[in-house]
Structure formats: structure tokens, C-alpha cells
Amino acid sequence: xxxxxxxxxxxxxxxxxxxxxxxxxxxxxxxxxxxxxxxxxxxxxxxxxxxxxxxxxxxxxxxxxxxxxxxxxxxxxxxxxxxxxxxxxxxxxxxxxxxxxxxxxxxxxxxxxxxxxxxx
Amino acid sequence: xxxxxxxxxxxxxxxxxxxxxxxxxxxxxxxxxxxxxxxxxxxxxxxxxxxxxxxxxxxxxxxxxxxxxxxxxxxxxxxxxxxxxxxxxxxxxxxxxxxxxxxxxxxxxxxxxxxxxxxxxxxxxxxxxxxxxxxxxxxxxxxxxxxxxxxxxxxxxxxxxxxxxxxxxxxxxxxxxxxxxxxxxxxxxxxxxxxxxxxxxxxxxxxxxxxxxxxxxxxxxxxxxxxxxxxxxxxxxxxxxxxxxxxxxxxxxxxxxxxxxxxxxxxxxxxxxxxxxxxxxxxxxxxxxxxxxxxxxxxxxxxxxxxxxxxxxxxxxxxxxxxxxxxxxxxxxxxxxxxxxxxxxxxxxxxxxxxxxxxxxxxxxxxxxxxxxxxxxxxxxxxxxxxxxxxxxxxxxxxxxxxxxxxxxxxxxxxxxxxxxxxxxxxxxxxxxxxxxxxxxxxx
Numbered sequence: 001x002x003x004x005x006x007x008x009x010x011x012x013x014x015x016x017x018x019x020x021x022x023x024x025x026x027x028x029x030x031x032x033x034x035x036x037x038x039x040x041x042x043x044x045x046x047x048x049x050x051x052x053x054x055x056x057x058x059x060x061x062x063x064x065x066x067x068x069x070x071x072x073x074x075x076x077x078x079x080x081x082x083x084x085x086x087x088x089x090x091x092x093x094x095x096x097x098x099x100x101x102x103x104x105x106x107x108x109x110x111x112x113x114x115x116x117x118x119x120x
Numbered sequence: 121x122x123x124x125x126x127x128x129x130x131x132x133x134x135x136x137x138x139x140x141x142x143x144x145x146x147x148x149x150x151x152x153x154x155x156x157x158x159x160x161x162x163x164x165x166x167x168x169x170x171x172x173x174x175x176x177x178x179x180x181x182x183x184x185x186x187x188x189x190x191x192x193x194x195x196x197x198x199x200x201x202x203x204x205x206x207x208x209x210x211x212x213x214x215x216x217x218x219x220x221x222x223x224x225x226x227x228x229x230x231x232x233x234x235x236x237x238x239x240x241x242x243x244x245x246x247x248x249x250x251x252x253x254x255x256x257x258x259x260x261x262x263x264x265x266x267x268x269x270x271x272x273x274x275x276x277x278x279x280x281x282x283x284x285x286x287x288x289x290x291x292x293x294x295x296x297x298x299x300x301x302x303x304x305x306x307x308x309x310x311x312x313x314x315x316x317x318x319x320x321x322x323x324x325x326x327x328x329x330x331x332x333x334x335x336x337x338x339x340x341x342x343x344x345x346x347x348x349x350x351x352x353x354x355x356x357x358x359x360x361x362x363x364x365x366x367x368x369x370x371x372x373x374x375x376x377x378x379x380x381x382x383x384x385x386x387x388x389x390x391x392x393x394x395x396x397x398x399x400x401x402x403x404x405x406x407x408x409x410x411x412x413x414x415x416x417x418x419x420x421x422x423x424x425x426x427x428x429x430x431x432x433x434x435x436x437x438x439x440x441x442x443x444x445x446x447x448x449x450x451x452x453x454x455x456x457x458x459x460x461x462x463x464x465x466x467x468x469x470x471x472x473x474x475x476x477x478x479x480x481x482x483x484x485x486x487x488x489x490x491x492x493x494x495x496x497x498x499x500x501x502x503x504x505x506x507x508x509x510x511x512x513x514x515x516x517x518x519x520x521x522x523x524x525x526x527x528x529x530x531x532x533x534x535x536x537x538x539x540x541x542x543x544x545x546x547x548x549x550x551x552x553x554x555x556x557x558x559x560x561x562x563x564x
Contacts, residue, residue, distance in 0.1 A: 005333050008377050012386035015164075015545050021384040023377050025332040048489045057390050061406055061419075062380045068388045077165060078543040081477035081505040083443060085165070085540075087486045089328075094487060096330075 136321025224564025239557030310360020
């Protein structure tokens, strides 16, 4: 199951800071995300793409989780070596395309990261 | 809630960034269903060229799209008595105020009162700003995020148009609400939260939104919906509760999901969202669907004003980022593109790994290791971006990409190239009592 099958998301940025929001479709989905997407597990995944720690904020009334990475975008929009500007708008797919095992709430990435990245 | 009958203010969102569509604001004004429209037109990215323009010419520095945006909007807004509030002033609000009055004259609008608010430029006080990290390079400018009070005063004194430079986006939308509100901090927190919801225009009404499990064939918005997306309106009540909607019949998705995503967008600690007026706490906010594309927001709270005001500093470092691409197509495109990428890295071996990125657009250029390489690639582009100390080095990057068309793997094509200045945005904080604002009036 993809995270995107049970939640919608959006990425934002301010200066160096990348923020990722997930809103679960219902309470069950929220509780699953709460169990699977710990700050540690998300950081292990995201650090393969962007540096620095992850802080998680819980919003039970909105059934939403926020993941904030204060050091992810060093130097901000203009300093990026990605093509064009504002690549970080797409960063939410790093979370939406994570796979959750609904039984043990373990995470995995959809791509072939275990083989050393997309190209090798 | 049952006692609430009438909103104190109906505020529309006319634009969510400098290059946003022109027509949504015109549609809102023409409807007569809003008392005011705020247009958020100033990002970090757009303030930098404005600052540079003003450094070259003291008359310049307002948003270059100002006339194109306001020419169709002013006449209808005047007709429906809809106030306009915008940060189109960019790095020169006074020049923007003059330009708007001049435009009013051209359009034969009599007695349009324009208030231009300045004071956000705190570049001369950079020594007393508490910067998040040391400023390395040339400080182009430092702009503080102003709050509602000056804008609200101008509206109270009869301004038809209020134009500013850097203000908190949420304040642009909350100012016309503040004018009609009692002195109630929790209600004001609601108005500012509405401002935060509305500041990105179509992003509240179904733009940049995939529903859960989407996109599916049943995706709520069609191409023609996206092409004519309705922009948001908020009916704000005296207690800070608000109903979020758009014009009747306009294409949109407004539900608790789109509202929650926008509430939390670019917010860090949701219990401590510092605006220049108040620190907002979103943890008790709830959204309730009360009609089709109509959601009631309540529960915004505040712990009071922030201790300091945020400043954005823009520092220019020498050199450029060169950003170039070359395409490969047909059978074996992935193989040839990867060969070209590897050859390019060998040619550019003088660049340390930290200052260069070479990857494949269509495979891994955006999410890097997070990308999924599945699928047949009939077209791909090799991309290189590199930090370059000067123009000559940037030219070298571009030349090496072009040279692949003759000396690289077969079929390198459709080369494109751009160069960007190296601007760093650094946050800082300044004490509110060091900021001096003033209002300059003009009229048509």
C-alpha cells in the first residue's frame, strides 16, 4: 500500500527549510501513518535525497502529520543544483510513494534504492 | 454558531504569486460578492530583481506586471466598490502608488484614493538585525515582514487601493477584516488564519492537489476546470470563524482536505506560526463541510504578538549556476544518455562533486535517489547544473554540453541552457520598535 493511497500531501519551503504535509483520509489511516512514519523512519528515507534532521508534528484534529526538515534546502531556492527552480514542490512524492506494510507498519521505498540508487 | 447571521467581511484572493493568472481577480471583483480582494504578488524570488532594479534606478522597483494586472481589475473593482490590497509595490511601494493613480487617470476613474505603505526596507539597519547565519557576499537588501496595522489604517481613512512592499502574506488578506472587527485578539487570529489560507490563491480551491489515491479517472477536476479554476473567497464573522468558498458555479474542490493542506502549507511548528501581528496556533482548527465547495473554519488561537519581526535578507555571491540539458531519443536512449552523462563528468573533472550535479531528466533529476526508474524511455535529457565562479566557467559548462552533439553518443539534440545568479536568502529578526512605516497618498 502506498502512503498516497490513504493520505494526500503537499510540499512547501521557506529558505533552507523543507516541509512536508500529509493529511490522512480518516482516523484509521491517521493512526497507521502515526505508527509507520516516525521522525526516525522518515529521516532514514529522506536523508537519501536531502540532508539533516526531521521533526514531526502531530495534528489529530486535522488527521495530519507534518515533517519539517530545517537543513534540507541549504541556501534556498536559488542554490539548488536541480534543473530549473522549485524542485522541492515535488518532494512530497518522497512520502506519497513510500510503501507501508499494513500488518507491521514497516516502510519501504518504491524504487530500487537497495540496489544503490536509480541509475547504477 | 447558530446566532451568526452575517459576515463582517467578504474577502477574495485575487493572486497567489507574482506571475499568477490575471482573470480570477477580475471575476471576483465583477461578481460584487466580495468587499475586498487581496493580491499576493511578491515572493523572495520576485523581490530580488525588484531590489536590483531600484538599485539601478530610484524610480524603478515596483512589480513590472502592475499595469497588466490592474488595468482590467481597477474599473470593475471601482464599479462594485471592492477594495484592492496588494504587495505589488515590491521594492518601491511609493512608485507603485504613483503608477496606480496614473493608471486610474488613464482609465478615467475619478478620485481613486491610493495608499502606498513603505517601511519594510530595513537594509540600512542590517547591523542590528539578528541574522540566522553570517551574511557572506553582497547584501542586496533586507526587508521586514510588516503586519496589518498600517494597511488597516489606510483602509479606515478611505483608501480604495492599498499597495505595499514586503508584508506578511496573511496580513494582506486580514487587513480589510481587521478594520471591521472589534478589538478581540482571538477573532483577529481567525482573520489572520483566513489570510494564511487565502494567500496562495488556487492552491486552496483544488490547485496542486491530488485527492487520496489519485490521480484517477474520477479525478474531480478536468483540464478545463484547471484552466478556469475559481479562486477562494472567505466570509469572515465577528468571532474569527470563516466560511471558505468560491464563486457559485466556478470549478473548484474545497473540502476539509484541501483546507487542511493549505492551513499547514509552509508552516513549521503548527502551534507557533509567527506572523508580525500575532503568533497563531493551528492545533485546534477544525474544518466542517457546510455545503458543496463550502467549508467552515474555526478554532484558530493565538498566544499574542511575536517577540520580534522576521526579516528576509538577500545576499548575492559572485558567479553563477549554469543549468544545461541535452536530449536523447529512440531505442537505447537511456544507454546513450547515461554514456553522455558519464562522459560529461569526465570532461568537467575540475568541478568538485559538491559543485556539480549531472543526472537524467525523466529518471532522477528531481528526486535523485528517491526517483523510480521504471518504464521505457523514448525521450530523455542529460542535465548538468554547476556552481561557476564567473561567466567564463559558466560558458565552459554550456560548451561542453554542446560538444556532445559532435563528439558524444549518437543523437544528442535539443540543447537548452540558462544561467542564474547566486542569491542566498537569509532569515533574520528585528525588534518591532525599530521599524518605521509611513503612508503616502495619491489619487487619480
